[in-house]
Amino acid sequence: QKEVEQDPGPLSVPEGAIVSLNCTYSNSAFQYFMWYRQYSRKGPELLMYTYSSGNKEDGRFTAQVDKSSKYISLFIRDSQPSDSATYLCAMILSGGYQKVTFGIGTKLQVIP
Amino acid sequence: DADVTQTPRNRITKTGKRIMLECSQTKGHDRMYWYRQDPGLGLRLIYYSFDVKDINKGEISDGYSVSRQAQAKFSLSLESAIPNQTALYFCATSGGLPTYNEQFFGPGTRLTVL
16 A cells, blocks of 8 residues: 555546545654645646645645545635646655655646 | 756666766755656655765665765766666755755656667
8 A cells, every 4th residue: 555645637627616636645644744736847846835734725725634534635726727737745754854755646637 | 047957858868878867956955856756656766965975865776876066966877777767857955944845846857768
């Protein structure tokens, strides 16, 4: 079993839809949770960064962490064609430097 | 100008050849990383370096070596390339506390080993 599970998609939605992207994980020691966005032929860029449980909002993006269920989500409101990309979840154990464990990424296409 | 640059962007080579991928950064970060990305496997850490004298193996370092020539430069070498090293390679950097977990990626090098 992988430490981090993420559905690769692809996920196609119409412009303006609310998008929900999710990851589950098996290691309860993960404390830091991130979402990266990767456009085609580009490197990943950090989108959201949260510590422990709860919600974090940034514009149209909301990151949600449920540690009791070992489940994290990224919601995109009013999705735009420019949101079409691959979204990677990532997480880190607590304490000092720990390697980042990435999900395989979900490919999202927002259709105009 | 890009903060993290990688050269070359694309490379095709033959089995057994030695190749070097280079990474430079202007972010002033001490920490640098090399990852490979494969479909269905995601990003996996090859090597990481916290400063010029501190280099560490990641989860898949076999067949690779690195050199940290300066704070801003981190090179990845494949001593004798093999076809299963065909992948997308990314360099990344991160700063010190409290943001050391926030990594900034370069544009990637697409490597094909025939």
